[in-house]
Amino acid sequence: MAAAGLRAMVGVKRVIDYAVKVRVKPDKTGVVTDGVKHSMNPFCEIAVEEAVRLKEKKLVSEVVAVSCGPQQCQETIRTALAMGADRGLHVEIPAKDYESLGPFQVSKILAALAKKEGVHLLLLGKQAIDDDCNQTGQMAAAFLDWPQGTFASEVTVDGDWLKVEREVDGGLETVRLKLPAVVTADLRLNEPRYATLPNIMKAKKKKIEVVKPSDLGVDLTPRVKILSVEDPPQRKAGVKVETVDDLVVKLKESGLI
Amino acid sequence: MTGFRGLLRAQRQARRVVSLLHRFQSTLVIAEHANESLTPITLNAIGAAKRLGGEVSCLVAGNNCEKVAQELAKVQGLAKVLLAQHDAYKGLLPEELTPLILATQQQFNYTHICAGASAFGKSLLPRVAAKLDVAPISDIIEIKSPDTFVRTIYAGNALCTVKCEEKIKVFSVRGTSFEAVPVSGGSASVEKVSGPAPVGQSEWLEQKLTKSDRPELTSAKAVVSGGRGLKSGENFKLLYDLADQLHAAVGASRAAVDAGFVPNDMQVGQTGKIVAPELYIAVGISGAIQHLAGMRLLHTVLAINKDPEAPIFQVADYGLVADLFKVVPELTAALKK
Secondary structure: OOOOOEEEEEEOOEEEOOOOOOOEOOOOOOEOOOOOOEEEOHHHHHHHHHHHHHHHOOOEEEEEEEEEEOOOHHHHHHHHHHHOOOEEEEEEOOHHHHOOOOHHHHHHHHHHHHHHHOOOEEEEEOOOOOOOOOOHHHHHHHHHOOOEEEEEEEEEEEOOEEEEEEEEOOEEEEEEEEOOEEEEEOHHHOOOOOOOHHHHHHHOOOOEEEEOHHHHOOOOOOOEEEEEEEOOOOOOOOEEEOOHHHHHHHHHHOOOO | OHHHHHHHHHHHHHHHHHHHHHHOOEEEEEOOEEOOEEOOHHHHHHHHHHHOOOEEEEEEEEOOOHHHHHHHHOOOOOOEEEEEEOHHHHHHOHHHHHHHHHHHHHHHOOOEEEEEOOHHHHHHHHHHHHHOOOOOEEEEEEEEEOOEEEEEEHHHOEEEEEEEOOOOEEEEEOHHHOOOOOOOOOOOEEEEOOOOOOOOOEEEEEEEEOOOOOOOHHHOOEEEEEOHHHOOOOOHHHHHHHHHHHOOEEEEOHHHHHOOOOOHHHEEOOOOEOOOOOEEEEEOOOOOHHHHHOOOOOOEEEEEEOOOOOHHHHOOOEEEEOOHHHHHHHHHHHHHO
């Protein structure tokens, strides 16, 4: 396996940019996405960077970037290609299905693609910053019956095994996973590179293949019904205190210290 | 004597059947533990499970967890504690625990399976759900009914109410949103269970726990967070000293991380760690809009900033307009008294 290099697949998601303040729709069906700046999910960027680094170390022979969603996802795939992925796969989801698309369906798609493409390593971000689910990698691993290295802060290839240092509550733990495996990236894994202009130009020549979920035999029936999306309770401005002593008194009064 | 005990058991079982018929709920909580001690978030998960109204059982798996099972048997409100011991469960690897949970599910037919939304629960439950062919629900903050849950999306910037019509509801519980159950007053039976043969595709090697008395950011009851106003990484020492007095975790804004003051694992917010403490102290954080919105679910926010116009004061319960380099040490000293 290692002689020819591993084949890696990276899942990338297009989300509302992290710096945008989201607005809840007045009809409470979701948040406003039209005309709002989108970019690649930050945790996905880290996953792409890791895949590209493994390729630069000659441990990985090819990096395939995958995204599920509407046409605009191709921009996200282009970004991954500009960072160094070799080719793209766009799983086109019609707008009406995309609204109810969740980790359950996405992980089934990714698992089917990983099998079809014969990859040894599926890299994902630990969570998307829109739905905050933190599920897709774990579920894809389950559908594939592969081991999982979630919240990875360090990944080392060791023959047919993968050593993954994980960020857990209270510190770090190291596990060893038999390849093929699924890894989800935590913030600490690396610092993603910026795509340079020449690489962005080069990425335009790289191929993006469009696939339909039905080609992969994945059913898009919604599994979880969103009843409402609302603003969290509004906070009121509190009191300003003059001195540290006043502050301590206030904190003591409210039983916080 | 045996006959009497048998009768009692039969009665108990009959009662259980009746209660099941009435409520149709039975929940399995997956216990998290380390070094022979129970992880506190498990008690919050049991608290959430009790809200469902049905019978609650708890599964303890590990290679040396008899003590934890005994401890759990005394926890109030548990019907049963299931104990699974095997060397393969060392390190609580999801690859090994999932088949065990599936076997347990097959035997007892739970309507709900849950755990705390810690690194352990988040890693394990989606794998279990996928194997049960159901969509899981992450990090719930409220239970409206046995199939309707509230969770946050966009790092706390919106509340999403979801209805889960799956045959088995698999969900993780935000620890700070549910009361912990008392650790005494219960008398659950401990029953031994076992799963299929080890899978062997993963191995736990070691763990390096941070040698700090400070709690973990994501589960801390108090968080002291620093922003660009700290000016350098060394100055974060001021926050560590303050945090030690409050038994708080220390976090940082994205601005402080981008400026290179602290590593990104300390980052709080949308692209970092999601915190839900009772007390959040923002020091030298002006409060970018998305940062402010993410704080709306926090209990109490205290802001220290020298700029009286800083947006952070719009959401702070207590605001102190002053130079942090002067008042943070003062506050630390005041708390020492």
